[in-house]
Every structure is written in C-alpha cells, then in structure tokens.
Amino acid sequence: MAVGASADGLAGGAATADAGLGALAPESLMVRYVEGDPAAFDALYACTAPRLFGYLLRLTRDRARAEDLLQVTFSKIHRAxxxxxxGAPVLPWMLAIARRSFLDERRAAKVRTEHLSDDGSLPEPRAEPEAVxxxxxxxxxxxxxxxxxxxxxxxxLTKINGLSVAEAAEVLGTxxxxxxxxxxxxxxxxRKQLARFRRFSE
Amino acid sequence: MTQPDDLLERAEWPGGVEPPAALSAAIRGECAAGLGKGRRCLTATQRLVRSLAIGAVTIGALVLVGGGMRPGGLAGAGLAGLAGWMSVVGIVLVVGLWAPVGHRASRWGRFALLGVLPASFAVYLMLIADEWIPLASFGAEHQARAADCGLHAIVISAFLTAAMMLVWRRTDPFSPGLSGALVGLAGGLVGALAVGAVCPTHDAWHLLLSHGTLVALLSAAGWLVGRRALAP
Structure with missing residues (x-):
C-alpha cells in the first residue's frame, strides 16, 4: 500500500501515532525518542518507516530483503x-543508514544468487511489462x-523523498x-519510457 | 527541465510503502526495549567543544608534566603558531563533522584539507626550525632522539584521535571514512603541537620526521578506524 507520496510534511503518515506527537517535526520526535519516550518512537516510526521501506523496496526490488533491511536499519538507528x-535533519540520516545497511548486506552476500526454475535452468529474462x-x-x-x-x-532521494541536492549528495557519497x-x-x-507507454496505450 | 506535455509531470510519483504490520510490531518491540533509561542527545556544537577541550587539556597537561615549555618558551611566534594551528583544528572539525548534512563543505573540499594541511604543517615546521643538520650528519644520537620524540607524539596523537572518535562515535552515516580521516588529522595536529611545545630539539629533520609525518599517518589511520567507529 503506497502512502504519503508528497515530498513535504513527513508527519503526514503519523495518523496511527499519538495525535499530539504526530504534529511534531521528526527532529523533535527523535530527541524525545533518545530521551526515552516510547510514544515518540511510535510517532517517528509512523512517519519515517513508509519512506524507508519504499526506498529499500525500490533499491532491492525484493520485498523480503527490503523487510529484513528495514529491521536492520531500525536496529542500527536504535543503537546509534x-x-x-x-537538530540535524532526521530523514537524510535515516536514509543514509538504510543505504549503508543495503550496501553492507550486498557486500556480505559475496556470491550473487539466481533463483533456478524447477528443472534447474536459469530463469527467463523478465517479460516486457504489459503497457496497454x-x-x-x-x-x-x-x-x-x-x-x-x-x-x-x-x-x-530528491524527487520522492524531498531531500535537497546537497543532502542527497551526502547520502550517496558523491x-x-x-x-x-x-x-x-x-x-x-x-520520459522515453513513458512516451513509449503512451504510444502503446493509444 | 520541463517539456511540453511532460508525462513526468502528469504521472503520480510513487511514495512511501507501509511495512507489514507484523514487521512494524517487531521493530517497535525491539526499539521500545530499554527506552526507560533515557540518554542525552548532544548537539554538534557540544561535541565540537568537547573535542577542542580534549586537545587543549592535553597540550596543557603535557606542558605541565613535561617540565615546562620548550627552550625559548611558547611566547611570541611559538604561542601564535600554537593558537593558529588550534584554530585550524577547529576549522577541520567544523568543516568535517560539525556542519549539518546539506551544509557541509563538498567532498572535494574535505579531501583537499587532507592533502593541504599536512603539507602546510610540514612547511610551518620547516619555518620554525632554527637548525638544519644535513641528513648525512643525522647520526645515531639524533636518530634516537627523533625516535623517542616520534614515539611520544604517536602515542599522544593516537590517544587524542581515539578520544575525539569517541566524542563523534556513530554520528556520521554519510562519509565516515572521510570524517574519520579529518578526526585523525585533527588528532595528529594537536598531538604534534603538544609534543612540539615541550620538545627541546629545533632541528628541521627532527621536526619533520618526528612531528610532521605523524599528521599524515594519523589521517590515514583515522580513515580506516572512522569507517567503523563513526558509522552508526
């Protein structure tokens, strides 16, 4: 389920969390979480987890891996x-931790695995998506x-998560x-892909 | 960048994706554990002040324990040099670690500090040297003194770098290696200055080998250690 497509207002997804805390900026929630307020963590999780999960999902293209990495990311956030x-921006900090977790995991899985079909052959290349x-x-x-x-x-990072170019550059290390x-x-x-899609669908 | 009838503008961009409820419950359970004992969350400025205080206290302690200042004292040019290089250390920490993400100097700017500052410090040491023994005459006695001084400088710089790493521990998921190198550079500079303040030898080779090379060495060590110590 996709939530909160807009790049502004991180707190938009915090509907399930405490109503008062949901109105706070993620930076304030983070400070309260560090000081030991579990409700602040709930609110912070509600507003940041969907973004982190969406980011990891698109990074890994694999739901199970994205779920594992989300857990690893929050474990690291908790420990650190x-x-x-x-006062520092929370979302770039969390996204950078998520990205490092992804890179660490990829490095650890030294051998790239391929899912074999029942007869042991390599899978067929992915079919072109149905456009029409x-x-x-x-x-x-x-x-x-x-x-x-x-x-x-x-x-x-820039268009979907709303980071500035400088923040995205820090997260990506470039x-x-x-x-x-x-x-x-x-x-x-x-643009080329979407133009092709339009030609198909017309 | 927008083009006429830009499909990118018309399409709805994907947003966040709600994680499965069971996963969220597991994460909430893990992260809520142990929250009772709250921790203090320091600002970057507080960490910066602590780092500089560690450096200043170390220099002061070394001058006190090391039997006073170097011959000629720290007055005049020596004191100005010390103050100047401590300001440089402050700038290194501000540029490398204090500035919030999105407002830091570019990566190239921070890399440039790693190249320019050790070289500038070596030049500074050459300028303050008041003796120049030819390398061929740099005998066993000089070598022993240089090794002794270098060992002290390395131990003190390593201590300072470790202490500063501790202050900034786990704060930088963005470029921990580069930030670690800058912490090493700062620790190396303060260590070299601290030992230099009480060092009785003013020979150029001695200063370069025992005090100058240390800065580059600590920067490299900081890079390696920082990748683990500064990343969350």
Whole structure:
C-alpha cells in the first residue's frame, strides 16, 4: 500500500501515532525518542518507516530483503540513537543508514544468487511489462525500477523523498553536480519510457 | 527541465510503502526495549567543544608534566603558531563533522584539507626550525632522539584521535571514512603541537620526521578506524 507520496510534511503518515506527537517535526520526535519516550518512537516510526521501506523496496526490488533491511536499519538507528546530532535533519540520516545497511548486506552476500526454475535452468529474462491498459503512474513505477541504480537512487532521494541536492549528495557519497546529472539522465530515460507507454496505450 | 506535455509531470510519483504490520510490531518491540533509561542527545556544537577541550587539556597537561615549555618558551611566534594551528583544528572539525548534512563543505573540499594541511604543517615546521643538520650528519644520537620524540607524539596523537572518535562515535552515516580521516588529522595536529611545545630539539629533520609525518599517518589511520567507529 503506497502512502504519503508528497515530498513535504513527513508527519503526514503519523495518523496511527499519538495525535499530539504526530504534529511534531521528526527532529523533535527523535530527541524525545533518545530521551526515552516510547510514544515518540511510535510517532517517528509512523512517519519515517513508509519512506524507508519504499526506498529499500525500490533499491532491492525484493520485498523480503527490503523487510529484513528495514529491521536492520531500525536496529542500527536504535543503537546509534544517542549519537544523533540534536537538530540535524532526521530523514537524510535515516536514509543514509538504510543505504549503508543495503550496501553492507550486498557486500556480505559475496556470491550473487539466481533463483533456478524447477528443472534447474536459469530463469527467463523478465517479460516486457504489459503497457496497454496500465495507467501512467504504474508505468512510471515500472520505469523507475528499470532505471540504473545510480539514477534511480538520485531520483528516489530528491524527487520522492524531498531531500535537497546537497543532502542527497551526502547520502550517496558523491557531489551535488553528480546528483543533478544522474537526476537529469534518469528523467530523460523515464520520459522515453513513458512516451513509449503512451504510444502503446493509444 | 520541463517539456511540453511532460508525462513526468502528469504521472503520480510513487511514495512511501507501509511495512507489514507484523514487521512494524517487531521493530517497535525491539526499539521500545530499554527506552526507560533515557540518554542525552548532544548537539554538534557540544561535541565540537568537547573535542577542542580534549586537545587543549592535553597540550596543557603535557606542558605541565613535561617540565615546562620548550627552550625559548611558547611566547611570541611559538604561542601564535600554537593558537593558529588550534584554530585550524577547529576549522577541520567544523568543516568535517560539525556542519549539518546539506551544509557541509563538498567532498572535494574535505579531501583537499587532507592533502593541504599536512603539507602546510610540514612547511610551518620547516619555518620554525632554527637548525638544519644535513641528513648525512643525522647520526645515531639524533636518530634516537627523533625516535623517542616520534614515539611520544604517536602515542599522544593516537590517544587524542581515539578520544575525539569517541566524542563523534556513530554520528556520521554519510562519509565516515572521510570524517574519520579529518578526526585523525585533527588528532595528529594537536598531538604534534603538544609534543612540539615541550620538545627541546629545533632541528628541521627532527621536526619533520618526528612531528610532521605523524599528521599524515594519523589521517590515514583515522580513515580506516572512522569507517567503523563513526558509522552508526
């Protein structure tokens, strides 16, 4: 279930959490969580977990791995909570931890695994997605998943999660110029994919 | 970047995805455990002040324990140099670790500090040296003194770097290696200054080998240690 598509207002997803805390900025919630307030953690989780899970899901393209990584990410956040720099932006901090968890996991799985079919052969390449009848947003979703990782990550952080170019550059460990370039090239590919989708659907 | 009839503008972008309820419950259970004992959350400024205080106290303690200041004292140019380099250490920590994400200096800027500062410090040591023994005449006695001084400087710099790493522990998921190198650079500079304050030898080779090389060495060590110590 997709929630909170807008890049502004992180607290939008905090409906399940305490109503008073849900109105607080994630930075304030983080401080209260560090000071030992479990309700603040609930509110913080409610507003950040969907974003982190969506990010990990699109990064891994595998639901089970994304779920494992979300748990690992929150474990790390919990262990490192006292080292959070009071007042610093929370979402880039969490996204960077999630990304490092993903990279660590990928490094640990030294051998790349492929799922074999019943007869032991390698799976067939993924079929082209059915374009006709699907709506534009679904097409965009699929096109995003087909983007090269570096482009997808840059778009994910800036366009979907609302980070500034400088923040995204820190999370990705690169320069602002590189992030802008990746976003630009990613957009170009997405536009081509969507134009193809429109031709199919007309 | 927007084009006429831009499909990207018309499409609804994907947003967050709600994790499964069972997973959320497990994470909430894990993270709520032990929350009773609340912790203090320091600001970046408080950590910066602690780092600088560690450096200043170490220099002060070394001057006291080490039997006073170097011959000629810290007055005048020596004191100005010490104050100047402590300011540089402050700038390194501000640029490398204090500035919030999105407002830090670029990666290239921080890399440049790692190249420029050890070289500048070596030049500074050459300028304050008042003796220049040719390398061929750098005999066993000089070597022993240089090794002794270098060992003290390494131990003190390593202690300072470790203490600063502890202050900034787990604070940087973005570029922990680079930040660790900057902490090592800061620790190396303070250690070299601290030992330099009480060092009785003013020879250029001695200063370069025992005090100068240490800064680059600690930066490299900081890079390796920081990758683990500074990442959450």
């Amino acid at each position: 909570r006292a080292s959070y720099l009071r 009848g699907a709506d534009l947003s679904e097409a965009l979703d699929r096109a995003l998943l087909d983007l090269p990782v570096s482009y997808r990550e840059a778009i994910e 320069t602002g110029t590189a992030v802008k370039l990746r976003v630009f090239r990613g957009y170009e590919i997405l």
